[in-house]
Amino acid sequence: MRLRHAALAVVVLGLAACGGPGSEPSGPVGETGSPSAASPSATTTVPDDEAVAAADGTDYEACFDATCEVIVETGTEIELDASLGWTTPDGLELDGWSLLTVDDVADGSIGLSLSGEGPSSGGATSTILTADGTEYYLDGMSIDAVAAPDDQVVLNLSWG
Numbered sequence: 001m002r003l004r005h006a007a008l009a010v011v012v013l014g015l016a017a018c019g020g021p022g023s024e025p026s027g028p029v030g031e032t033g034s035p036s037a038a039s040p041s042a043t044t045t046v047p048d049d050e051a052v053a054a055a056d057g058t059d060y061e062a063c064f065d066a067t068c069e070v071i072v073e074t075g076t077e078i079e080l081d082a083s084l085g086w087t088t089p090d091g092l093e094l095d096g097w098s099l100l101t102v103d104d105v106a107d108g109s110i111g112l113s114l115s116g117e118g119p120s121s122g123g124a125t126s127t128i129l130t131a132d133g134t135e136y137y138l139d140g141m142s143i144d145a146v147a148a149p150d151d152q153v154v155l156n157l158s159w160g
């Protein structure tokens with residue numbers, strides 16, 4: 001288990017250095033919208049004795065427009081509207097992502113992959129986020145995750 005987390009940490013450090021093809025770097029969003037200061041939400045974990053709840057439950061179709069709050073676990077796949085693209089600071093128009101996959105949920109973190117079929121989507125990108133309510137910006141989406149019992153996470157997505 002420690003080896004798996006060490007490997008995840010290496011991947012996170014590598015991805016943080018590389019970043020994705022989006023208009024904003026991935027990372028915690030501070031008060032100014034930049035990935036500097038973390039801004040955790042009021043809820044950082046779901047207590048073990050409380051039922052896990054999310055506005056959209058496990059209705060992953062609600063996430064098609066990249067705006068939802070759902071309960072996810074390792075292996076969850078969420079289809080996204082690939083027409084949701086974005087423009088980089090230098091004016092390059094990029095296609096959107098078509099699939100968000102939960103690669104791993106472990107010890108207060110969540111591994112996510114975004115993939116797309118479009119010619120300018122960049123193919124795929126992966127990242128590992130803390131599941132403590134911190135808001136991250138990843139290639140057009142604002143993402144925050146809150147750890148829950150039974151290796152689940154409440155994932156909140158919003159576009160733009």
